Amino acid sequence: MSYIRLVVCVVGVYSMFLLWAIAQERLSVPFQSIDGTSSDKFHSPLFLGTCQSLLSCLSALVYILLRRKSGQSLAQTLGLTESTKPSANGHSNGSANGSAKTNGHAPHTPSHHTQSRNKSLLLRYFQCAVFITSAAPFGFAALSYITYPAMVLGKSCKLVPVMLMNVVLYRRKFAAHKYLVVAMVTLGITMFMGFGKEKPSSKAAKNADLSAYTQLIGITYLLINLLIDGATNSTQDEIFARYKVTGQQMMFWINLFCTALTSVISILPLPYIPVLHPSNSGTELQGALDFIRTHPSVVVPLAQFALTGALGQLFIFETLQHFGSLTLVTITLTRKLFTMLLSVIVYNHKLTPGQWLGAAVVFAGISVEAWVKRKDVHAKRVIQEKEKARIKTL
Helix, strand or coil: CHHHHHHHHHHHHHHHHHHHHHHHHHHCCCEECCCCCCEECCCCHHHHHHHHHHHHHHHHHHHHHHCCCCCCCHHHHCCCCCCCCCCCCCCCCCCCCCCCCCCCCCCCCCCHHHHHHHHHHHHHHHHHHHHHHHHHHHHHHHCCCCCHHHHHHHHCCCHHHHHHHHHHHHCCCCCHHHHHHHHHHHHHHHHHHHCCCCCCCCHHHHCCCCCHHHHHHHHHHHHHHHHHHHHHHHHHHHHHHHCCCCHHHHHHHHHHHHHHHHHHHHCCCCCCECCCECCCCCCHHHHHHHHHHHCHHHHHHHHHHHHHHHHHHHHHHHHHHHHHHHHHHHHHHHHHHHHHHHHHHHCCCCCCHHHHHHHHHHHHHHHHHHHHHHHHHHHHHHHHHHHHHHHHHC
C-alpha cells in the first residue's frame, strides 16, 4: 500500500508541476488579441497569485475536512488547538518549545495560553503570506530578462537564500558541506548565465542584445525572489519547530491570507509601480479582467496554472506527511530537472554546451546535499533501532 501511495505521490507531483511549469512559461509571453491586431503580455501577477492561492486554499480545506477524525472540533481540524500527538508533517516539534506539556486546561477549554498561541501562529502565517505575495511579482518580472530554463535552474537553488535567511533572521548554523553546495550552485548558475546566448521573450530583450546589463536585471529580480522565498521557507521551518501543525493546515492558512491580501491589493487604485504593479489601469483586477476580455486565449493557461499549482501542493504535502522530507527533496530535485528539459523541448530553447555543463554543476551540488541528508537519516535510523533493541532487552 505504501508503494502505491508513493507512486501516486510521485506521479502527482511530476504531472501537476510539469503542467504548471508549461502554463507559467506560456503566461510570460505575449497573447494575441481577439481582433488579431496586437500581441500583449499579461501584466497582472497579483491576480495570477490570487487565482492559485484561492484554489490552493479550497483544495487544502477539502483535504483537511476529508481527513478529519471523528470528534475533532473545527479549531482542532484547522490546527488552532494544541494536540498531544505528533504532527503529521514528519517533524518532531512538540518538545522544541515545550508545547507538549499541559498548561492546566482541558484541550477544549479556551485559555489565555491558547489565545496567545493562536495569535502568534496566525501572525506567522500572515508573515509567510506577505513574503509569498511580495516574491511572486519579482519572479514573474525576471522572465522578461532571462530565459525560463535559467529561471528554473535559479529556483532549484533555494538552499542558498534559505541558509542566508536562517542565519540572518534566526541565527542558525549549518554543516560545512552546505557551504560546498552553495559554492557549486553559485558556480553553476554563473556558468549557465555566462554561456547563454538565447534572448528571453520580451520586447525589451528582442530589441537589444542579451547584454550583461540585461542579464543583471533578470538575475537581480530572481535573487530578490529567492531571498524572499528563503525568508518564507525559514519562517515555515520556525512554525513547524514551535507549533504542532500539519502541512495541510499550514497550506490552508497561508493561502487563505495570500488570497485576502492579494484581493485587497488588486482592488486598490495603485499607480504604475515597476515589478509590483506593472499595469497602467486603475486597479490590477480591472486590468486583468480587461486583458482576459480582449485576449481570451489567456484563460486556458491561467486556469491550468492555478489548478495544477493547487493540486501539486496537495501531493507535496502528502509526500511530506507519509515519506518525509528526504523523499520529497529527491522528487522535487528530479522534477525541476525534467521541468527544464521539458521547457527546452516544448518551447525550443537553445542551450550551449557551457550551459549544460553549468546545469550539471548545479544539480551535482544539490545532489551532494541530498546524499548527505540520506546518510544522516540512515544513521539516525540505525541509532533508533539500536535503542529499541536495547530497551527490549531490559
